[in-house]
Amino acid sequence: MFGTTFILALRSIRRHLLRSFLTTLGIVIGVAAVVAMVTLGKATTSAVQQQIAALGTNVLQIRPGQGFGRGGGGPRPPDFKPEDVTAIEQQVAGVTAVAPQASTAATAIYEGANWSTTIQGTTNAVFTVQPWPLAQGRTWTVPEEQAGKAVCIIGNTVRQNLFRGGDAVGRRMRIGDISCDVIGVLTARGQAGFGGDQDDTVVMPIKAVQRRFTGSRDIRLMLVGVDQAYSTTAVQASISDLLRERRNITGTKQDDFNIFDTKQISDTLTGTTTLLTRIVAAVAAISLVVGGIGIMNIMLVSVTERTREIGIRLAIGAVANEVLMQFLVEAVVLSMLGGLIGLVLAQLVIAGATPLMQVPWTFDPTINMVAFAIAAAIGVVFGYFPARRAAGLNPIDALRHE
Amino acid sequence: MTDPIISLRAVTKVYGSGPTAFQALKGVDLDIAAGDFVAVMGPSGSGKSTTMNILGCLDVPSAGTFLFRRHHVETLDRDQRALLRRKYLGFVFQGFNLLSRTSALENVELPLLYRGDDRKRRREAGMAALDKVGLADWWDHTPAELSGGQQQRVAIARAIVTRPDVLLADEPTGNLDSERSIEIMELLTDLNRESGITVLMVTHEPEMAAFAHTVVHFKDGLVERVDTNHRMGQEVS
Ligand SMILES: Nc1ncnc2c1ncn2[C@@H]1O[C@H](COP(=O)(O)OP(=O)(O)OP(=O)(O)O)[C@@H](O)[C@H]1O
Ligand SMILES: [Mg+2]
Numbered sequence: 001m002f003g004t005t006f007i008l009a010l011r012s013i014r015r016h017l018l019r020s021f022l023t024t025l026g027i028v029i030g031v032a033a034v035v036a037m038v039t040l041g042k043a044t045t046s047a048v049q050q051q052i053a054a055l056g057t058n059v060l061q062i063r064p065g066q067g068f069g070r071g072g073g074g075p076r077p078p079d080f081k082p083e084d085v086t087a088i089e090q091q092v093a094g095v096t097a098v099a100p101q102a103s104t105a106a107t108a109i110y111e112g113a114n115w116s117t118t119i120q121g122t123t124n125a126v127f128t129v130q131p132w133p134l135a136q137g138r139t140w141t142v143p144e145e146q147a148g149k150a151v152c153i154i155g156n157t158v159r160q161n162l163f164r165g166g167d168a169v170g171r172r173m174r175i176g177d178i179s180c181d182v183i184g185v186l187t188a189r190g191q192a193g194f195g196g197d198q199d200d201t202v203v204m205p206i207k208a209v210q211r212r213f214t215g216s217r218d219i220r221l222m223l224v225g226v227d228q229a230y231s232t233t234a235v236q237a238s239i240s241d242l243l244r245e246r247r248n249i250t251g252t253k254q255d256d257f258n259i260f261d262t263k264q265i266s267d268t269l270t271g272t273t274t275l276l277t278r279i280v281a282a283v284a285a286i287s288l289v290v291g292g293i294g295i296m297n298i299m300l301v302s303v304t305e306r307t308r309e310i311g312i313r314l315a316i317g318a319v320a321n322e323v324l325m326q327f328l329v330e331a332v333v334l335s336m337l338g339g340l341i342g343l344v345l346a347q348l349v350i351a352g353a354t355p356l357m358q359v360p361w362t363f364d365p366t367i368n369m370v371a372f373a374i375a376a377a378i379g380v381v382f383g384y385f386p387a388r389r390a391a392g393l394n395p396i397d398a399l400r401h402e
Numbered sequence: 403m404t405d406p407i408i409s410l411r412a413v414t415k416v417y418g419s420g421p422t423a424f425q426a427l428k429g430v431d432l433d434i435a436a437g438d439f440v441a442v443m444g445p446s447g448s449g450k451s452t453t454m455n456i457l458g459c460l461d462v463p464s465a466g467t468f469l470f471r472r473h474h475v476e477t478l479d480r481d482q483r484a485l486l487r488r489k490y491l492g493f494v495f496q497g498f499n500l501l502s503r504t505s506a507l508e509n510v511e512l513p514l515l516y517r518g519d520d521r522k523r524r525r526e527a528g529m530a531a532l533d534k535v536g537l538a539d540w541w542d543h544t545p546a547e548l549s550g551g552q553q554q555r556v557a558i559a560r561a562i563v564t565r566p567d568v569l570l571a572d573e574p575t576g577n578l579d580s581e582r583s584i585e586i587m588e589l590l591t592d593l594n595r596e597s598g599i600t601v602l603m604v605t606h607e608p609e610m611a612a613f614a615h616t617v618v619h620f621k622d623g624l625v626e627r628v629d630t631n632h633r634m635g636q637e638v639s
Contacts, residue, residue, distance in 0.1 A: 004515050004516065004518065007515065008515070011504075011508070015503045015504070016503075308499065309501055311499070312499050312500075312501065312512075313512070313516075314460075314484065315458070315460060315487065315493050315499075316487070316488065316493070316512060316513045316516060316560075317484050317485065317486075317487040317488025317489070317491075317513060317516055317517075318484060318488075318516050319480075319481040319484045319485065320480060320481060320484070321481075322516065395460050396455050396460050396461055399495065399499060
């Protein structure tokens with residue numbers, strides 16, 4: 001009996017191609033929207049997570065001042081000193097390494113090519129705290145670091161623009177007023193979603209930067225690596241206590257420095273993108289339900305339109321269930337076809353959108369299967385009511401229907 | 403005399419209820435022998451179609467009994483009656499009632515589909531039925547591409563494709579001109595004679611009724627008179 005109803009449903013769909021397509025358009029759009037939104041949302045979440053992972057996991061960032069903004073009046077809070085770095089390293093339990101950073105903008109020149117970039121002064125500790133492997137060359141030695149030698153490790157963008165992508169290690173380039181030896185090239189990281197091109201940088205020992213560029217011992221940023229076994233919150237609290245003491249902040253006075261937990265940022269951002277994905281998916285799911293109502297609507301119209309046909313089938317000897325099944329199968333086949341078209345459409349949307357959104361292309365089999373199953377289920381649910389109406393028709397009245 | 407294939411006893415039919423109730427049949431007694439060709443005549447509103455609907459197992463009497471092949475049809479439910487129609491009955495309607503946008507062959511095959519015949523058997527039986535009504539060459543035409551007479555012949559092919567015992571036709575020539583009508587009547591006569599199908603036909607036209615052996619006259623919801631047509635020289639005893 002199922003074979004028969006299936007044939008009948010397919011025939012009826014084939015006979016009314018345009019109507020069938022319009023009937024299922026809602027499902028097509030609904031499925032495409034749900035699948036595309038969820039997939040793109042997940043891709044965005046994972047892209048955000050990757051970018052944050054690049055900041056290092058279990059890393060605390062310490063800056064002078066309140067929050068990101070300078071905010072309010074009053075004197076600018078003092079920068080950190082090298083002694084603060086040593087103090088944190090030695091006195092706070094759970095700290096694996098502390099990398100100070102002092103940065104400045106400068107123009108790098110090599111054989112007539114010039115490129116303005118950012119110089120970051122730091123110590124070897126940065127490679128422990130924020131793992132960033134070298135593509136070529138080496139990091140500086142301890143003597144080089146302590147002497148503040150003019151040696152530099154360049155990012156891929158600098159290499160591309162200054163050395164035309166050629167060999168850089170062993171060359172000597174000018175940067176600002178000094179010349180320095182290129183000893184290493186960092187692996188390419190690509191665009192960060194926020195914060196621009198991470199590869200557009202030159203890394204030098206902090207002492208060299210302080211002596212030749214900033215002219216002070218000031219440190220604008222400390223990156224603190226936290227041992228996996230310790231909670232970042234506890235370490236953050238200890239550092240806070242230590243810095244308050246060293247900066248003479250007592251009682252209820254506010255901190256004049258801030259500590260960012262990248263893990264916390266990561267969790268927050270991941271939570272936000274996940275929430276956004278859910279909201280957008282919910283909106284898309286509503287369109288899927290609307291699509292289902294569309295199917296029901298047109299199936300109901302179709303039952304009325306085909307009342308005489310139903311009468312003929314009943315007169316010929318179709319039992320009520322066969323008529324019910326025919327219309328139900330028709331609705332389910334329509335919604336499944338719509339679901340399939342929607343899945344294909346979703347892949348096109350994803351393929352088109354991922355390069356624009358700068359997120360990796362992904363294929364999520366689960367959401368594809370779930371969306372398809374929902375489309376089929378919608379066909380059953382919204383097809384049942386019209387089908388039951390068709391099956392309940394009185395053959396004599398149906399035959400007389402104009 | 404063998405048992406009649408159809409036997410109505412004191413059949414009444416009331417449409418509606420309460421003060422608007424209308425009694426369309428007021429106690430019909432009617433026997434129809436297997437293999438007979440019966441014309442049903444009578445003024446408009448006399449209950450011909452109502453009777454045909456009951457005989458066609460499309461409707462049930464309000465009271466009385468309807469024996470068809472020893473089944474008490476008045477006791478059967480919707481689906482049981484549908485199965486009786488599927489097995490033993492064929493219908494021809496005044497308005498042809500073919501499925502639009504559907505080829506003649508697919509229309510004719512439809513009852514076989516419900517019987518669960520496979521593709522090959524459907525095709526063979528469908529083509530044979532079309533051949534019988536003289537439309538084998540038109541198998542792939544849709545109703546819109548056929549004349550009224552041809553459509554009615556497709557409808558007859560659809561009615562006989564299951565080799566039914568009884569063919570019910572309510573004003574089968576009502577929408578056709580007299581030439582086309584005669585063709586249809588000749589076809590029905592053929593089917594009755596050669597395939598032994600019992601034919602029950604409602605008509606307003608005495609020329610058409612003349613093709614039948616038996617003419618049942620209805621009046622006011624009752625059988626007024628049953629005539630046997632001697633012109634055919636085949637008196638049903
Ligand atoms: N579904 C219905 N509801 C109410 N009354 C009905 C219904 N069907 C038929 N009737 C009434 O029953 C009576 C008999 O109807 P029927 O269709 O049997 O007449 P008929 O003999 O076939 O007439 P005609 O020659 O005009 O077709 C008519 O008065 C009609 O109005
Ligand atoms: Mg009538």
